[in-house]
Amino acid sequence: MEIKLSKEEFCLFSDESKILILDAHGRLIFVQKINENLEIRIYSLFEFMVEYIRHVEGDKTLSIKPVHVSEDYVCLLTGRV
C-alpha cells in the first residue's frame, strides 16, 4: 500500500498536522526569505505542490496550502536544472 494523500485530503488537516505530513513525506524544493521575518517554502508532496509561509521570528505558520507551481518554474527560480 502506497501512503499517498490527495490535495483535497491534505487540506482537511490542521496546520500542525500538515507540517508533520510535509516533514515525513514532502520534498523541500524551494526556500526564499521575503524579508527578515517572512519565509516561503515550496514542497513537492505526493503528486502536488505545497506552499508554506511562516513568520520566522515568531515561529508561526501563516499559511500552508497546495499551490499550482510547476517544477520548471521552481527550477527557473533556483537555477537548478
Place this chain on the structure above:
Amino acid sequence: MASIIETVSGIADYAKSKNIAHLHTQNEVIRDNRLLIANKDVVNFASCSYLGLEFHSSLKKNSIDAIDRFGTQFSSSRAYLSLGIYQELTQKLDKIFGGHTVVTPTTTLGHLAAIPVITSSNDLIVLDHQVHNSVQMAVQNCKAKGTTVRIIRHNNLEALEKILDEERENYERIWYMADGIYSMYGDKAPIHEINDLLDKYPSFNLYIDDAHAMSCFGERGQGYVLSEIDITEKIIVGTSLNKAFASGGGAIICGKKEWAELIMKCGGPMITSGPMQPAGLGAANAAADLHLNGEIKKFQKKLKDNILYTHLLLEKARLPNLSEKDSPIFFIGTSIPSVAYNIIEKMMSNGHYLNLGIFPAVPIKNTGVRFTITAVHSFEQIEKMVVDLETNYHLALSEEEFPIEKVYRAFKMKLPEEKFVSEKAIPHLSNHNLKVHLFDSLKDEWIEKWDSTIGKRSSFNYSALRGLQNVYSNNARIENNWNMKYLLITDNSDNVILSTFITTSLLKEDLLSPTEISIELEEVRKDVPYFMTSKVTMLGTPLTEGNHLFLKCTMKQVKLKALNLLIKELENIQKEEESNSIMLRDMVANDPDMDHLMVDLGFFKSSLPNSNTLNLQDIEIDEFIISLGKRNRKHFRDNILSAQDIIYSKVNKDPNQISKWYDLYSNVSSKNLSLNTFKVPKLFFEYVAKSDDWEIIELYSRAEDHLLGMIICEWNRDQYNPVLIGLDYEKNFEFNAYRNLLWESIKKAKSHGCSAVNFGYSAEIEKKKLGAKQERNIAYIQSADTFNQEVLMNESIESLKLAV
C-alpha cells in the same frame, strides 16, 4: 440455554494461549504509547485514553499533590463524609457539562447507582440492543423491582417511536437507554433524531452512556451527546473519567437537580461503595481545569487529525472498516475469530498491540480487529500500523482459507471492486486429498458406505432417513418441507472420514427456551403462526436425536481439515437456502480441540438437554429388575409391574389407527413445550404404518380395551429408537401409561436383539429410573442474526412483538 460463561471462558483461554489477551506490561516506566508486552516492544493501539492526558504534567503533579495532602486513600462512605476536593471537582464538572453532576467511583457503579433510583415500576425501559453491558446490568436490578424492559434493534428509532406511540398512556415515563459512541464499532447514537422524539413525546426520557466520547468532543470536552444537544430535565448522561479524562471514576449528569440529589442520597453504590481516592481526584481536578481553560482543544485537534489520517489510510488499504469518520474506535471486520486471532498475533510480532472485538461484546460471526487511535500516536506509527494491517489482513484470510466476500457479507457491507477481490483475497484451498460428496439422495454404491458409518447409529440408516425425506417433501405447510442432504468426505483410498446428513428447515426460535417463554410465544402464534421462527441448517433433522456426525480419523490435521470442509458445505447450503443459523447438534460436550476449532470458525457453544440411553447388552428382560438400584426397583415394582395385570400392549401397523395415534400424539405435543418443535404431520403416521423400519407399540387397558397410548419407534438392527409418544392424559395417571410405554419399548428392543434403547431428550427422571444413562450434549451454533436469541435470553418477548 446457551452456556455463555463456558463459551466466554473458552475464548479467553484460547486468546490467552495465543498471547493476545489477559496480558501484563513489562515496562519499568511508561511515558508514552510504547509498551513492552511478552518481551516485545509494541505501540499501544488499544488505549481508551484518547487524548493522552495521563502523561500531562499538571495531572501527574496534582495527583501526587493530593496524595501528599490527603494520603493514598480517604476511606469513608460518601453518605457520611467526602474529601473537599470532591466538591471542587463536582463544581468544575457542572460547568463542563452544563448540568448537575454526581461523581461516581466508576461508570459502572454510576449506572448501578442511578438507573434503579430514577426509574420506577410504573416506567418502561427500552434498551438499544448494543447498549453497554454496564447499563444492561443496572437494568436487571430494575426488572427485579417490576419495571418493564424491552429491547430494540440497534439505533432503530422507528421501533422506538412505535413503542412511544403505543405505550405512552400506559407508563409514567418511557426511557430509552443507549450509548453515545458504541464501544466496539465506534458508531454513534442518532442524537438529533432522539432529541426530536424527546420534544415530541412528553413522557419520553433519555439515559445515555457517553463514556467513549468524554473529553474528545465539544468545546469544553463535554462529550458527543452534550456537544450536539443541550441537557434538559429529561436527559441523563453517564460518562467516564477513566478514558480520555485520564483520572479514574465516572460521572452521572442530570438535567434535573432533584435527580442528581436523589442519586447521591439513594444510589446503592453511593452509600455502600468506597469513594474515588485522592490520587484520582487530584488528577480529575487538573483534567477539569484543562477542559475549562481551553487547553483541551490542542489535544482534541491532534486526535481529530490522527483519526482522519487513519481513516484515509484504511480507505486506501480497502480494509472493511466499520467505524464512523470521527470516532477514535476502529473495527476491522474479519467475521470469524480465527482470522482476527491470526492478524492480532502477526501485528503483535510487527510491533503493534491491537485488540480482538469478539463475543460476547459482538456477535461471534461479527468478530474483528478493534483498535483505538489517540492524540499520542505519531503519523509514522499510524502509517506503519495500517501498512502492516493491510498485509497481515490478506495473509490471515489466505492462511485461514476464508474468502473476503464472506467478511463483507457478514457485516452486510458492499464488496470493493471485483478486480481487487479476485486478485488479493481469494485464498487457495488445499484439501489435503480429501474429497467431498454431497447428495440429495444416495445411489446404491454409497448406501453401503452410509449404513456402515453414520447409518449404524440411532435411526440414521439410509432407508429410515429416505422415508423421512419423502414425508417432509412437497407439503403445503412451510415447516413440513425439509431440504435434506447427505454428506460424505472420503480420503485417497475412498475410505469414509466423515459422514453426516444436513437438513434445512423452519424451526421455532424458542426450541430450547424455558417452557414459560414457549407458552407465551404460542399465544402470539395463534394469531401470527410463524412468529419467532427462522430457517436453520443443521446436522440431523428436527425429528432425529443422537450424535449426527461420523468422524473417523486418527490424524488431528486430517480431522480438522474434514471438519473445515464440513463447515464450508454447511455455509454454502446456508447461503443457498438463506437460512439464519447453522447448528451442529448433539455433539460431545468435552472436546477442547473441537471447541477451539468451532470458536475459531465463528460458532458459539450452547447446552442441549441430556440424551438418555439404556444399554441392554448385559440385561435379561426376566431379570431386568436386578439391573436397577434399590430405589428404582421399588419404582419399577410399584408403577410398572403392578400395572401388568390391567394393561396389555401390541405392535400395530393398521392404517385405520392413524387418526387415533395422531390424536394421542397431539395431546402430548400441545402440552409438552420443553422442546418446542413444529407438530409432526399426519403424513408421518401414514409412512410409519407402511415402513419396515418403524413399529408402533400400542398400550391398552384390559378391562375396557381402551387405547391408553402409543409409542413410535425406529428399529435400526442394533439400536431401538423411540421417537414419538402419544397419551390419553385422562387415563395416564391411573394406568401409568407413559412409564409402561417406556417399558414396552425396552422389551421390544430386547426381543429384536438390540444392544441399546436411545430414549432421546426430556423426561430424564423417568428414563433414569429405568436405568438409562445420561450424556451431556452441546450444539455449536452460528447465526447471521442473533437479536431474537438475545432477546429470548433476556426474556423480553414484548420486544419481539415489535417485529410482527
